[in-house]
């Protein structure tokens with residue numbers, strides 16, 4: 001599997017996705033610091049929300065092969081800037097989480113916002129049941 005870094009706001013579902021990708025038990029644990037789990041780097045949501053931490057995300061990302069921008073479709077606020085993907089010197093893909101809780105409209109809007117941020121391709125998942133995980137896992141397993 002590609003070495004990836006998970007980025008997104010507080011509670012958007014980074015750790016839950018990390019646990020699912022790594023076959024770990026799904027238990028809630030607030031991420032307090034950068035955490036490496038096998039090929040996945042999990043980050044605290046504050047690193048995206050507080051602009052002064054953005055540089056740390058970019059430095060940490062250099063040790064990975066792919067950035068995943070996660071977005072919680074239930075959130076009204078949008079934390080990615082248009083074109084933000086280009087500030088990482090790496091491919092950036094997008095993940096809409098919590099598809100089980102969102103309306104079709106919310107999912108469509110979240111996808112549009114990820115596109116605007118420059119993420120491609122975009123996956124829609126429910127990390128709790130695992131719905132939508134297969135295409136994402138396939139993509140992460142692809143070798144160039």
Ligand SMILES: Nc1nc2c(ncn2[C@@H]2O[C@H](COP(=O)(O)OP(=O)(O)OP(=O)(O)O)[C@@H](O)[C@H]2O)c(=O)[nH]1
Nearest residue numbers: 010011012013014015016031044045098126127128
């Ligand atoms: N229903 C549903 N709940 C989810 C999903 N993904 C995450 N959650 C829930 O959302 C809450 C926050 O998830 P986390 O994975 O801890 O969020 P995080 O992005 O790691 O948050 P920080 O560590 O604070 O940055 C937990 O209660 C999860 O169970 C999902 O796809 N569907």
Ligand SMILES: [Mg+2]
Nearest residue numbers: 014015030031
């Ligand atoms: Mg977390």
